[in-house]
Amino acid sequence: MQIQVEDTLLAVLDTWRKQGYTNNFMQSGKLTINPEDFKIDQIHRFEGMTDLEDEAILYAISSKDGKRKGVLVNAYGIYSEGNINRFIEQMTLKHHIK
Numbered sequence: 001m002q003i004q005v006e007d008t009l010l011a012v013l014d015t016w017r018k019q020g021y022t023n024n025f026m027q028s029g030k031l032t033i034n035p036e037d038f039k040i041d042q043i044h045r046f047e048g049m050t051d052l053e054d055e056a057i058l059y060a061i062s063s064k065d066g067k068r069k070g071v072l073v074n075a076y077g078i079y080s081e082g083n084i085n086r087f088i089e090q091m092t093l094k095h096h097i098k
Contacts, residue, residue, distance in 0.1 A: 009073070012044045012058055016071060021060045023070025031072075031083060035090035038063055045076065055079070059088065 021041075025033045042060035055076035062069040074084040 009046055009056060009058060013071065016042070016058075016060050019060075019069075021062075021069045021071050023068055025061070025070045025072060026084075029083075031087050033063075033068075035087050037065075038068075038091060040088070040091055041069075047076075061091075 025031055038061045040059055041062050044058040044060075046056045046058070057074050057076045057080075059072040059074075060069070061072060072084055072087070074080050074088075
């Protein structure tokens with residue numbers, strides 16, 4: 001897993017789309033996938049220089065069978081979405097337990 005810090009959100013999304021991360025796994029505010037079936041491939045964090053609302057974290061994730069790749073975007077810190085945090089935590093815990 002790579003962690004990157006650079007560029008803009010749109011630039012990274014464009015790069016990842018070219019790498020096959022084309023699915024949006026968030027529909028109407030709900031995650032549409034099971035954390036047990038996916039792994040985190042890359043993480044990109046964006047830090048706002050003057051405004052906490054500019055901070056975001058972008059995850060490139062793929063299914064363990066390699067058939068589905070996509071992204072999750074979340075705010076960072078106090079503005080983050082709880083359901084995405086829980087999903088990422090479940091994925092992370094599964095990787096550490098095995």
